[in-house]
Amino acid sequence: MLRLYHVPLCPYSRKIRLALREKNLVAELIEVEPWEQKDEFLALNPASEAPVLVDDDLVICDSQAIADYLEEAFPETTLYGRSLEERNETRRLVAWFDTKFTREVTDPLWREKIVKRWARRGFPRTDGLREAVANIRFHLAYIDWLYQSRRWLAGDQLTMADLVAAAHLSVLDYMGDINWEHAGAARDWYAKMKSRPSMRPILLERVRMLTPPAHYDDPDF
Template structure:
């Protein structure tokens, strides 16, 4: 059986947890606090970052490398799509959320509010948090724009783009930082993915340092 070393609120770990379930694969979950740089994670990954997937003899680090490995090793259910065009569109949006959204929103809100507290380093930077709160609105507008034209973000099928976006939004939603009410189509998309069985374990995650926002596990938020 595969083993996934993860942190419950790490968006990159969440993407892989969703991908595993959507592909019908199961993995034993090993919870890690990577910033402590202790235990098995340091031996598995020189960067001491999660997620790390152990698949028999293979140790796979970096969430995109893991997602690509799952596509290649378990191709039955593809999360990228079949045509070159569809795969490029899925990957464009994965990059959008893992790089651009992460830099403009996740790092500024989740990073400042929660990661600093968990790591016990510094205090939240209010200027960064204000920027993150402003930036998330542009991204919600873009999700709304995409979802008004398509059944899922990258096209008519659920893809890794949806899982990547939902993974990032979900950790911000835990903090109550997503203004869903102003972006109805984006909220409809999130309600749809939040209702999937693959999402259920994420809604049950709780960390000691902080309780989730009241609507976090409500499917009719």
């Protein structure tokens, strides 16, 4: 029995929710507020961060560790590819979004504007906001370039690279920070992602006090 402790509108939680569905795994979803630092949650994860996956007695903390665990424990549907080359390319792009995109976009926008408000921890830094929004264009151009010659971001198969990229972009799109007008093939790729059944529950989710733009949950945007 799998249980996932998650935060809605969190790219790291979303990536695991997508991975679970793409692997045809069912998990009970439990919403948490890690910034409350409650004892029960700290006992699960001393870092007090979501997501956390519990598989019977096993507690797995950190989204990357969870993705690796799912790949090893449920190898029937691979999300990394079978050959070392495919796995390298998937992991390169997972890191692209989970570290480079995070540093240049997700941290200055989502973490500053959303997480700080949830945690009631001061005002967002505004000096990096404009630069972060501008950085999105560069990353969309990279997706555009990749998708022009590939069926999915890392190659012929859907991989964690697509799920991680869609997880980050879906959060920023909810926030209204993405301009799809000149996104080229990146828009086609994201439309394909939005059509996947794994994306539906995520796109239909709403958080309090924040309404997404009209195109947000429309696959034909």
